[in-house]
Amino acid sequence: ETGVTQSPTHLIKTRGQQVTLRCSSQxxxxxxxxxxQALGQGPQFIFQYYREEExxxxxxxxxxxxxxxxxxxxxxxxxxxxxxxxxxxxxASSLSNGNEQFFGPGTRxxxx
Amino acid sequence: QQQVKxxxxxLIVQKGGISIINCxxxxxxxxxxxxxxxxxxxxxxxxxxxxPDVSEKKEGRFTISFNKSAKQFSLHIMDSQPGDSATYFCxxxxxxNTDKLIFGTGTRLQVFP
Numbered sequence: 001e002t003g004v005t006q007s008p009t010h011l012i013k014t015r016g017q018q019v020t021l022r023c024s025s026q027x028x029x030x031x032x033x034x035x036x037q038a039l040g041q042g043p044q045f046i047f048q049y050y051r052e053e054e055x056x057x058x059x060x061x062x063x064x065x066x067x068x069x070x071x072x073x074x075x076x077x078x079x080x081x082x083x084x085x086x087x088x089x090x091x092a093s094s095l096s097n098g099n100e101q102f103f104g105p106g107t108r109x110x111x112x
Numbered sequence: 113q114q115q116v117k118x119x120x121x122x123l124i125v126q127k128g129g130i131s132i133i134n135c136x137x138x139x140x141x142x143x144x145x146x147x148x149x150x151x152x153x154x155x156x157x158x159x160x161x162x163x164p165d166v167s168e169k170k171e172g173r174f175t176i177s178f179n180k181s182a183k184q185f186s187l188h189i190m191d192s193q194p195g196d197s198a199t200y201f202c203x204x205x206x207x208x209n210t211d212k213l214i215f216g217t218g219t220r221l222q223v224f225p
Contacts, residue, residue, distance in 0.1 A: 099205060100158060102158060
């Protein structure tokens with residue numbers, strides 16, 4: 001069984017640029033959630049995807065957007081990057097009939 | 113009402129001791145309470161979880177105690193080991209499987225030999 005994988009591991013961007021982060025869910029998991037974890041903080045929910053549609057969103061602006069593909073993998077896109085977007089971005093996968101969410105290793109985004 | 117409050121912020125325990133981390137919540141709609149362990153540079157790993165219909169759940173050295181009336185739950189790590197040194201997060205979510213996880217602020221545990 002393959003766990004949740006994310007790419008890239010690290011990324012450095014400058015303010016105003018756009019970034020795409022990728023996530024492959026754990027085998028058999030059809031629901032993907034994205035979280036932002038600032039340094040020294042707990043993860044904050046960005047949004048969740050199920051059946052290729054957004055299925056819940058946290059308190060993040062529209063420049064944070066996502067996609068889910070038929071194979072359940074997902075992308076997180078962030079436009080017009082700001083310095084405060086620097087964080088660890090975590091992807092978690094789960095089954096649609098279960099609460100357990102399993103996290104990937106994250107992508108460390110640094111915005112200069 | 114969506115917050116999960118976690119304490120202490122940091123904890124130092126001697127090897128073999130008991131580590132106790134506490135969390136409190138306000139939203140009575142929360143129905144699922146997991147604990148995650150996170151090592152530096154890694155994603156959170158699910159340790160153990162509980163639902164409000166039981167007051168305690170034990171898995172190996174890890175135990176969750178749950179007090180529904182007080183809206184509090186805690187993680188006990190028995191016989192703490194240096195390898196347990198990590199940041200621990202409590203979380204809560206609603207009954208629906210699509211509900212988001214609300215995380216506490218984390219507790220940095222250091223276990224010294």
